Amino acid sequence: MTATSPNLLVVGGGVSGLVAAYRLRKRFGAAARITLADGAARLGGKLRTVTMAGGPVDVGAEAFIARRPEVPALLDELGLSDQLVYPAGLHPLIWSENSLHPLPQNTLMGIPADADSLRGLVDERALEQIAGERALPLDWTPGSDMSVGALVGERFGAQVVRRSVDPLLGGVYSGLADTIGVRAAIPTLAEALDRGATSLSAAVADALPAPTAGPVFGTLRGGYEVLLEALSAAASVEFVPEHIRSLRRDGEGWRADPVGRVDGVILAVPATQLSGLLVDIAPKAAAAAERIPLASSAVVALALPIDVNVPPNSGILVATDATLEAKAFTLSSRKWAHLAERGVTLVRASFGRFGDAGIVDATDEDLVAAARRDLAIVTGVSDMPVATHVQRWHGGLPQYGPGHLDRVAAIEEEVAGLDGVEVAGALLHGVGVPACIAAATTAAARLSGRVAP
Template identity: 65%
Template sequence: MTTTRPSVAVIGGGISGLVAAYRLRRSLGSVADITVVDDSPRLGGKLRTIDLGGGPIDIGAEAFIARRPEVPALLAELGLTDQIVYPAGLSPLIWSQGSLNRLPAGTLMGIPASSESVRDLVDEQTLSRIAAEPGAPFEWTRGSDCSVAELVSQRFGDQVVSRSVDPLLGGVYSGLAETIGVRAALPTLAAALDAGAQSLTDAVAAAVPTPTPGPVFGALRDGYGILLDALRQAADATFVRGEASGLRRDGKGWNVDPLGSVDAVILAVPAPRAAVLLAGVDADIARIASGIELASSAVVALRLPGQVDLPQNSGILVATDADLTAKAFTLSSRKWTHLADRGEHLVRVSFGRFGASEIVDRPDGELIELARADLETVTGITEEPGASFVQRWHGGLPQYSPGHTEIVAEIESGMTQFDGLEVAGSWLHGVGVPACVAVGTTAATRIFERVAR
């Protein structure tokens, strides 16, 4: 080792930072000084579990992709495998044109491989356009990128974008098809296009994953708070509440204000914040990172009486050409059996998309009333909630804009010149919890390799 007592600062106490701290503790052992700095009053970043009166409920991310290995493996390490639960198997709906419609089947993030899949959502002219698309001239430059909206609207029309694609992308990125790039958000589609697909229809058909047995998603019975607490305890780090205000080289190590000198640093913060800290290290990398924009959102959680006639569906997505303020409804007590067992209904109403974040700053009471009004519009439910909670996520989700993969590659390539400095977070290789666990693990592994040689 470079020192008998290596020291590492992790800036950011979200899931990426906590995983990094935990991995560092496991690899460096009890002798290491590991410090986590976070300016929030609580750890967990965009993950948060609250008690709404009947038990815990997640008001940030609530699920993980069960077919990725990162989260199940991490839970197994921490002795939390028995916390894993799976959805009830109900499908979501889409609110469009003043009515509830089934979610199109056989699509790739809402992009259809046939006109039949979106028949309930679009007009006859659009259906004819989709059906004729394979015969229309098509050009795609291998390795190029564009927004999802640009590609889909040109080939299938605007109705497909607003009524099928936008609702799904909004749930993942709090963004719009026009702000999200094909290559970063839909890598299998980009691969099919690069391979020479003769039409968008052919590319989607090639990119749609083959159904496999088993649930797609999982969750934690007692919420992500259980995982956050376990990581915090297992990391055995010093947790400092405050803001890291500066970062610079310090001999063979790094100096972090206000901590002082450390052997290594992991920046597990949103891209704009990482850019500020990197400004004194490399102006070019900082400039590139500062260009990654963020979307803000809000979640209103409602606890409703058990006799309420909630639709037998997992949720309701909202078309962007619909006359609603909310962008989505998660019917949590329908979606998750362990929540249904409580005897009451739990609904999460989501607000805010990229470029329209003003809704997020409305007063709590106003957001709750908007949530109730929109829920009444789509379901007819008028009952008073027994409890409610408003959670705002300012700058919660990065926008994976066209060219995002190249931007990240350039940043990561530039970072290799700085021994003992790594980045992590949802702005790198995916916004989901498994992706954040992966980048936190990668950052910690690289730091271990640096301080242990």
């Protein structure tokens, strides 16, 4: 217990850390001392907005799941509801076998419920395998886990993995079906299998969400920078531009080097940094965090002449049977009506899947050249951009591999025994911005309950 004006520390200046600091400020008011420590050159973590062609462009995450309530609710709290915008309603494409295909419908993260879902994307032999899958015995132990690639490959074949599942998982996790676990990434599918589904097709059909009206995604008119700046201002933190090097008990509080003694701490940092901070005070949690690998990625934003003929679609996902270096294109000026007013055509090329750090470390010139080359292959657009921006995200996304939920449970269980320490961030219960907001809000509420009298 401490006074009503506690001395609190948030480690990590991404959206998770900023939300946690904001929640603590709302709970304890202006008298509380809230320090935020981050060794990066800027706040925002994996969210970043830059100015291109006279306006803001997000070069990290550029959208959020609109059906989750966290982002709209937070925008409303901060007086930013007028910033909320939705896509133009266009559909994405998949590039596979040297041609463009509509993104399959009636799938769960690219896993089909029936053969018709992938007709035109995979060959007849693969369609026959999908159609016959319901008649094959399914070996699934309730509570077990395995990679999405192993499950789908065994039941539906490699074409379905490479052409349908990999493109979607690459967009969410910068990973591959072979590196992502069923239970953490597609929990509704794992639950359907646990309930005794007799085939993968039946499990997918059971797990598919009911159709709902309204947009799937949303974004901010001024980019995520608007949210980051509002959170920073409302949190009113003392910013320490350094990494926290160690954390240890100090009486009823904690000592964080180089900040000093604090009453409570929220750790909103990537898995590798979390492991280092917990190793002396929660060794099992540290070991679990160390087993969460990170993927690197890069974004190349291109501002092209207004009259270039990019497809009338929201984006293009690239199958892993393709020879392109890019893993996806966001056709930003098609996807978002407010960006179509910019006077240029904005396109984002994304690079890097788990284990593919080489392309991320390429020079700016090589990444821009690769983006232009691949864009020309898939769309025919080869015009010289009027502006470019290259953004690298080293260790940007945790990989939710098989057993990820067990690792998260190990972290949360041991940290729960540390009075005055909480954990937040994308490594826990979702990599998207809404999930990060939810985890940070939970961490702040728990810490508030522990340090308040």
